[in-house]
Amino acid sequence: MDFRLGPDSEEFRAEVRAFLDEHITPEMTERVYRTGVSHDEAFTRALAERGWLAPGWPVELGGQGRDPLEMQVLADELRVRDAPTYGIGTTLMVATVLRAVGTPAQQAEILPRALSGQIVIVLGFSEPEAGSDLASAATRAVPDGDGWVINGQKMFTTNAQIGDYVFLLARTNTEVPRHRGLTMFLVPMDQEGVEVQPVFTLSGERTNITFYNDVRVSDAWRIGEVDGGWQTLTVSLAAEHGSAFGSAIERLLAAAEDWAAGTLDDGGRPMLEDLSLRETLGRTMADLEVSRLLQRRVAWMAEAGLPLTTEGPMSKLFSSEALQDRAQDLAELMGPDALRSYLDPTAPGHGEVEHTLRHSLGTTIYAGTSEIHRNMIAQRGLGLPRTR
Numbered sequence: 194m195d196f197r198l199g200p201d202s203e204e205f206r207a208e209v210r211a212f213l214d215e216h217i218t219p220e221m222t223e224r225v226y227r228t229g230v231s232h233d234e235a236f237t238r239a240l241a242e243r244g245w246l247a248p249g250w251p252v253e254l255g256g257q258g259r260d261p262l263e264m265q266v267l268a269d270e271l272r273v274r275d276a277p278t279y280g281i282g283t284t285l286m287v288a289t290v291l292r293a294v295g296t297p298a299q300q301a302e303i304l305p306r307a308l309s310g311q312i313v314i315v316l317g318f319s320e321p322e323a324g325s326d327l328a329s330a331a332t333r334a335v336p337d338g339d340g341w342v343i344n345g346q347k348m349f350t351t352n353a354q355i356g357d358y359v360f361l362l363a364r365t366n367t368e369v370p371r372h373r374g375l376t377m378f379l380v381p382m383d384q385e386g387v388e389v390q391p392v393f394t395l396s397g398e399r400t401n402i403t404f405y406n407d408v409r410v411s412d413a414w415r416i417g418e419v420d421g422g423w424q425t426l427t428v429s430l431a432a433e434h435g436s437a438f439g440s441a442i443e444r445l446l447a448a449a450e451d452w453a454a455g456t457l458d459d460g461g462r463p464m465l466e467d468l469s470l471r472e473t474l475g476r477t478m479a480d481l482e483v484s485r486l487l488q489r490r491v492a493w494m495a496e497a498g499l500p501l502t503t504e505g506p507m508s509k510l511f512s513s514e515a516l517q518d519r520a521q522d523l524a525e526l527m528g529p530d531a532l533r534s535y536l537d538p539t540a541p542g543h544g545e546v547e548h549t550l551r552h553s554l555g556t557t558i559y560a561g562t563s564e565i566h567r568n569m570i571a572q573r574g575l576g577l578p579r580t581r
């Protein structure tokens with residue numbers, strides 16, 4: 194079996210690297226670090242001008258018709274450079290849903306602006322009492338004239354402070370089983386009654402609590418059928434469950450190697466000769482390879498038109514847990530040097546180990562927790578019964 198991506202993809206990789214060399218500036222990296230906001234307007238527009246926001250979409254819809262392997266290359270390179278793409282990711286996820294189930298008017302209004310990097314769409318799924326179990330969502334949307342009135346609260350609405358629209362999950366029916374009483378809306382963030390309150394995570398990432406107080410939304414902004422929100426949501430969650438963290442492992446490994454190459458142990462010997470460290474570096478390398486292969490399998494199956502079941506969850510589960518475990522192992526071996534942050538100019542690997550140590554904790558939570566991914570694999574891969 195040949196696991197390489199092929200000469201066309203590798204040629205594309207060189208093109209992407211040259212673009213990133215030009216557009217990922219130290220100023221942008223510092224701004225993203227200090228604000229915790231993984232979005233940059235100028236960078237997003239530059240990507241859009243190259244046609245690289247949705248390169249896999251057909252040309253007539255604003256894409257470039259690239260195959261999943263080339264898209265894998267682009268995603269790899271963006272992640273290895275830690276490019277600010279969170280806002281792009283959520284916007285494209287919703288654009289994909291609109292492409293599948295949106296009305297022609299919704300598609301005409303949103304898709305060109307999403308694909309040219311003019312708008313940011315954020316995800317309003319989770320609530321204080323409904324995270325893994327989204328079917329418990331309590332935010333209410335009640336019919337009113339030719340529209341809806343929305344009341345409720347969402348948790349972790351990342352990028353809401355810069356978002357143009359929130360893709361909102363709301364309860365529209367309390368008289369039917371939980372999954373059947375939900376509807377999706379695209380709510381303009383400047384609508385009266387929408388309030389955004391900042392929340393900063395352990396990694397410094399900015400997310401938000403959002404409140405909806407008598408927010409009026411025209412029925413034109415309902416996405417999909419009334420009470421058909423669960424089906425609409427499934428389209429976007431499938432994309433989320435395919436996220437992977439191999440590139441973050443690659444950055445971690447490079448930082449640890451960088452540190453080991455320039456550090457002596459207490460006896461004056463190079464740290465690179467330390468057996469425990471070599472063992473952990475070797476294990477990190479193996480985890481990186483497995484993460485990459487699991488991710489490539491997802492791309493290869495998409496390319497071959499094969500149905501994906503457990504492959505996305507396996508890739509996300511393995512790579513996020515490996516990232517977390519290896520960051521902790523390496524930090525123990527590096528001692529205080531591992532805790533020197535990006536803001537210390539002499540920190541090894543620009544503070545990558547310190548940042549990964551904090552950032553990796555969230556990777557096993559968002560886009561579905563590890564427990565939820567294990568459940569999915571057990572159910573879809575092993576045919577075990579649902580837990581509930």
Ligand SMILES: Cc1cc2nc3c(=O)[nH]c(=O)nc-3n(C[C@H](O)[C@H](O)[C@H](O)COP(=O)(O)OP(=O)(O)OC[C@H]3O[C@@H](n4cnc5c(N)ncnc54)[C@H](O)[C@@H]3O)c2cc1C
Nearest residue numbers: 316317318319324325326349350351555558559560562564
């Ligand atoms: C940095 C960050 C950014 C985020 N961004 C967004 C965003 O933009 N939009 C958005 O809508 N959400 C976002 N989220 C929310 C994220 O999707 C949820 O945190 C996640 O789905 C888990 O939900 P919860 O936090 O409510 O935990 P809970 O669902 O309450 O889970 C608590 C614990 O119980 C476990 N558990 C729950 N159910 C089961 C089960 N059936 N079987 C076994 N174990 C179970 C979980 O694995 C977890 O360990 C973000 C979260 C973080 C941390």
